[in-house]
Amino acid sequence: MLRRNRLTSHSSGRLRRRLIPALANMSSHPHKFEKKAWPFNDPENVAAISCRHVLDGHPILRVSHDDDDGCWQLLCGDTHSSADARVVCLGCMLEQDPSLAELADLPLGWGADRESLLQPWAREVN
Ligand SMILES: [Zn+2]
Ligand SMILES: [Zn+2]
Numbered sequence: 251m252l253r254r255n256r257l258t259s260h261s262s263g264r265l266r267r268r269l270i271p272a273l274a275n276m277s278s279h280p281h282k283f284e285k286k287a288w289p290f291n292d293p294e295n296v297a298a299i300s301c302r303h304v305l306d307g308h309p310i311l312r313v314s315h316d317d318d319d320g321c322w323q324l325l326c327g328d329t330h331s332s333a334d335a336r337v338v339c340l341g342c343m344l345e346q347d348p349s350l351a352e353l354a355d356l357p358l359g360w361g362a363d364r365e366s367l368l369q370p371w372a373r374e375v376n
Pocket of ligand 2: 279294339340341342343
């Protein structure tokens with residue numbers, strides 16, 4: 251299912267990818283939070299892009315909301331190669347890190363960074 255060969259790293263911390271069609275959904279599965287507490291406009295099982303570092307437990311320190319297809323990228327903040335990308339469920343990521351809710355209104359074409367889990371998000375245009 252994963253096609254990683256077209257990915258390249260991006261200096262602003264976004265992964266260019268053709269892993270998933272725009273706004274694809276993951277197969278349906280339950281999340282622990284209340285439906286009405288879901289802060290994003292996207293469905294809670296929408297596919298997003300993360301990196302293997304985050305899946306290995308590294309905190310999410312870089313978030314990008316892609317202007318071309320509305321895809322969310324939830325990354326560790328380091329630079330990446332194509333092989334680092336992983337397809338994840340946005341709802342599962344919010345379960346893992348509820349502070350992502352603060353970025354639910356991040357406009358298309360914007361990104362946010364933080365130094366650590368304890369630092370506030372700083373938003374800027376991608
Ligand atoms: Zn990473
Ligand atoms: Zn999920």
